[in-house]
Amino acid sequence: MAWLMLVVAGLLEVAWALGLKASQGFTRPLPSLLTILAMVASFYLLAQAMKVLPVGTAYAMWVGIGAVGTVLLGILIYGDSASPLRLLSLVLILAGLVGLKLAA
Numbered sequence: 354m355a356w357l358m359l360v361v362a363g364l365l366e367v368a369w370a371l372g373l374k375a376s377q378g379f380t381r382p383l384p385s386l387l388t389i390l391a392m393v394a395s396f397y398l399l400a401q402a403m404k405v406l407p408v409g410t411a412y413a414m415w416v417g418i419g420a421v422g423t424v425l426l427g428i429l430i431y432g433d434s435a436s437p438l439r440l441l442s443l444v445l446i447l448a449g450l451v452g453l454k455l456a457a
Contacts (some may be wrong), residue, residue: 355405363418365391370423371430373407410457417450 372388379385395415403411421443427433 355402355411357401358412359406359411361420362395362402363415364422365395365398366415366419367422367426369395370419371426374431407457410453413453414450417446417453421446421450443449 369388369391372384372391374386375381376388377384379388399411399415402415424433424439424443428435
């Protein structure tokens, strides 16, 4: 259950990272509210997962899921660069996440 909470927390991190852009500096009320709710939920689930999982593993997985998801959705939604080096970097992050999961 802790791993599931951690994955959902990571996905919510993606939501709030993208929400920061959509809120335009917290000047748009609905995107701002949704961003704050996603932040609170993400931190709550991360904290719950850390009751069971090692702190370093949980935090790194949360950040990794958030980073990879945000970059991928940035490419798809906002037209961010999908250069080979960026994509290779994402593969390396994913390899690190798999390594952490296997070592946990």
